[in-house]
Amino acid sequence: MMSETIRKPKPRPAPESLPYWQAARDHRLALPKCESCEKFWFPPTRSCPHCLSMNFSFENVSGKGKIFSFVTYHRVYRPAFEADVPYVVALVELDEGPRLLTNILGIPHDQVTCEMRVEVTFDDYDEDISIPKFKPAQS
């Protein structure tokens, strides 16, 4: 019971985002890509926000990008994050264009900067869900 109350919120995939989470479980970052205008978008929806086409498929992306902006939580909004503060929530702009909210791992919070190059890593929540997070790029 105790572990349930302190567990971080588990993503509850919507039907349209299920392929994203299925790919993440296999440690792949895959986003919807329009078959008409060939652009990626995020979060997953059933129509392309660039051209409104409904023809699309989930395609792997590079997993590389840069930090567009970020914030550092000092306040504990939910008990599950008490051990993590101060922690960084960042908006990462992928090289393919879309921006994703995420955490930045593997670097002290006060060394995170805008424009920093980052790459995806996966945080296994349980056997169903792995959460895409980012760390400083190796190269």
Next chain:
Amino acid sequence: MIPDITPARELRDTCAIVGTATSRLGKVPGVSSLDLLVEAIRNALDDAGLQASDVDGVLCRGPDESYSHHQLLAERLGINARFSTTLTNGGASQIMSVALAVMAIRFGLAKTIVCGFGRDTWSRTHSSEEARVRNETRPESMLAREFGPEYGYFGATAAHAFGATRHMHLYGTTRDHFGEIAVAFREHALRNPDASMKKPLSISDYHAGRLIVAPFGMYDCSLRSDAAGAVIVTSADRAKDMKQPPVLIKGFGFHNNTRGWFADDNMVVTAAKQAGEAAYAMAGLGPRDVDTAQIYDCFTYMVLTQLEDYGFCKKGEGGDFVASGALRLGGALPCNTSGGQLSEAHCEGMLQIVEGVRQMRHTYPEHRQVKDAEIALISGHGGNQVCHSTLILGRA
């Protein structure tokens, strides 16, 4: 690109605000947001020398979970309303209700419309330990399903802090700049007996405040308040013979960066830019004509970036502009002269309209009055950070 529009100049100066008031502000335990709003409207009717039966339009925003809130409100006021609806653009709703009132009155759908908003946020979150815990540990089913909570991303503070970080990165803006905004508005609140915040705030107090979501500390964040405000709008013709000096509605404008706060450059160039341009065009005015600005100050940074977007200084120069002392009473552009949402009370932009009207009446004592103020600009911002509205008022 969205197509250009022709500004509705024919609406300029057709209507006036003839009554305005607030409810009790700050901590008003045991009173619902609807009761606070009724209190503000009753006070605004008194201010205007009107009865509820003189009103034939009701425009409001409710708590978001309240269905068709204007019905509940008009029932409390004991009136049937010709023109009545509930707006749902968050903190941009309050100005939009005033604009909608002007359009309705100008085109004969109603004669006298009350616009208002009330909230009981302090009571819901702070009136007891139980209320605080209930608010802060909401069940998982009330959180976003995905793409936020799993990363520990909660709340409007973080959303706006993303913009602050980006602005600091692009333009060298600092927490000293944000702090000057908090300090200036606190100084204004000390002149306002109705303001919640009673203690002086220095820049060192600001820096000593605990961090919430960096770069924001506690003094960058607006208050949680019980508060309501109301204004009464009627035609400029009818306004001539009423109890108060009429305050003319000279212009308004709207824009919604509905591609999202995180899209494009929306977190550093807000929809205040286009909303402001539209309002200036309707009013036939520009930023140099504005004598006082009442800016939606949910967070300090939002004041700085909106001042740039409204053209009071160039993009990226907001830090220097606020550091000059411009925002203080006696400065180049006195802002949030009642203390704002940072230090008076937070009513999602409604109190900024009330204060704009009061400054245009020239009825304040000298230490609160913006000297010789003829034009006030008011901003509203909300709806997941992307909905924006602008109102320009002037002395008749």
